[in-house]
Amino acid sequence: MKKCEEIKRLIPEILSGELPEEIRLHIETCEECKKEWMDWMELKKLFLKSLPQKEISIRPESILLKAKSEEYKRKKTLRVWMFAGSFIAAAALFLFAILSRNYEKISFEDEIAISEDIEFYENLEVFENLEVFENLGEENEGG
Amino acid sequence: MMKVKEGDEDAFRVLFERYRGKLMRYIFGMIGNYSVTEDIVQEVFLKLFLSRKRYKPVSSFRAYIYRIAHNTCVNFLKSRRYKELSHLSIERGNGNVPPSFDESEEERERIEILKREMKNLPEKQRTAIQLALLEGMSYEEIAQVIGCSYNAAKILLFRAKEKLMERLRDEKM
Numbered sequence: 001m002k003k004c005e006e007i008k009r010l011i012p013e014i015l016s017g018e019l020p021e022e023i024r025l026h027i028e029t030c031e032e033c034k035k036e037w038m039d040w041m042e043l044k045k046l047f048l049k050s051l052p053q054k055e056i057s058i059r060p061e062s063i064l065l066k067a068k069s070e071e072y073k074r075k076k077t078l079r080v081w082m083f084a085g086s087f088i089a090a091a092a093l094f095l096f097a098i099l100s101r102n103y104e105k106i107s108f109e110d111e112i113a114i115s116e117d118i119e120f121y122e123n124l125e126v127f128e129n130l131e132v133f134e135n136l137g138e139e140n141e142g143g
Numbered sequence: 144m145m146k147v148k149e150g151d152e153d154a155f156r157v158l159f160e161r162y163r164g165k166l167m168r169y170i171f172g173m174i175g176n177y178s179v180t181e182d183i184v185q186e187v188f189l190k191l192f193l194s195r196k197r198y199k200p201v202s203s204f205r206a207y208i209y210r211i212a213h214n215t216c217v218n219f220l221k222s223r224r225y226k227e228l229s230h231l232s233i234e235r236g237n238g239n240v241p242p243s244f245d246e247s248e249e250e251r252e253r254i255e256i257l258k259r260e261m262k263n264l265p266e267k268q269r270t271a272i273q274l275a276l277l278e279g280m281s282y283e284e285i286a287q288v289i290g291c292s293y294n295a296a297k298i299l300l301f302r303a304k305e306k307l308m309e310r311l312r313d314e315k316m
Binding site: 009012013014015016017039040042043044046047048049050051052055056057058060062063064066067070071 | 152155156159160163164167168171172177180181184185188189192193250253254257258261272273275276277278279280281282297300304307308311
């Protein structure tokens with residue numbers, strides 16, 4: 001029984017090859033395995049007859065030509081992307097250099113000037129307020 | 144394939160000659176339309192050549208090339224073009240195959256039943272049985288093509304075979 005199961009398992013794998021002697025002998029004597037073998041052979045025969053027998057009209061040359069043109073296109077696209085990539089990288093570097101240079105200027109030279117400016121405007125605001133108060137005082141005195 | 148990997152075009156031609164007929168029959172069995180089958184065969188060989196540099200030797204080159212074919216067919220079956228073709232009621236399974244004069248009336252009927260039932264099988268079962276009938280592939284190779292386990296391939300194959308034989312027996316009665 002175990003042998004039958006093993007043979008049934010093997011049958012689909014030996015459909016295209018030569019039937020091993022051991023299996024052939026078993027099939028001749030075992031009705032169950034013979035039926036399994038006949039089923040597979042019937043399916044194979046019908047299936048092969050259901051398929052077109054004519055050859056395909058494609059030639060390997062046309063595939064090779066298409067493959068080469070595809071590869072050329074891919075290389076070209078890759079080159080364009082590499083150029084675009086290096087251009088973007090260069091532009092980014094340039095921008096970074098400019099920005100970092102400006103940033104340095106502000107931090108070393110203009111920082112003091114800016115803080116002085118701030119101080120000046122703050123003082124100016126105080127003086128303006130004082131002036132307003134003085135004017136108000138004069139008006140009150142006058143009135 | 145290792146020679147093709149190195150750019151040997153003659154080796155590619157040899158591979159093409161060796162597999163074109165079998166692949167054509169396999170793809171026709173999946174798609175059922177002759178002109179589409181030609182396009183897909185071309186696409187399979189194109190993919191094979193374009194991916195040659197990435198190729199790593201595998202246990203079965205046959206399973207490798209059939210896997211490319213299987214995936215290309217599955218993609219096509221999911222595509223809009225296939226739906227359009229189905230809409231135009233292009234018959235799957237008999238496409239442009241004329242009946243042969245060698246066949247008896249009974250045999251022709253049985254072939255028609257088989258075509259119809261093949262078409263009704265789930266895609267993986269259909270692939271499994273076609274690979275077995277066309278190539279006598281091992282379960283291991285079928286599993287590689289479909290992308291499933293050894294046991295799953297075994298089950299797919301036996302279920303497909305049982306369904307087909309059942310229908311053929313029913314019609315015989």
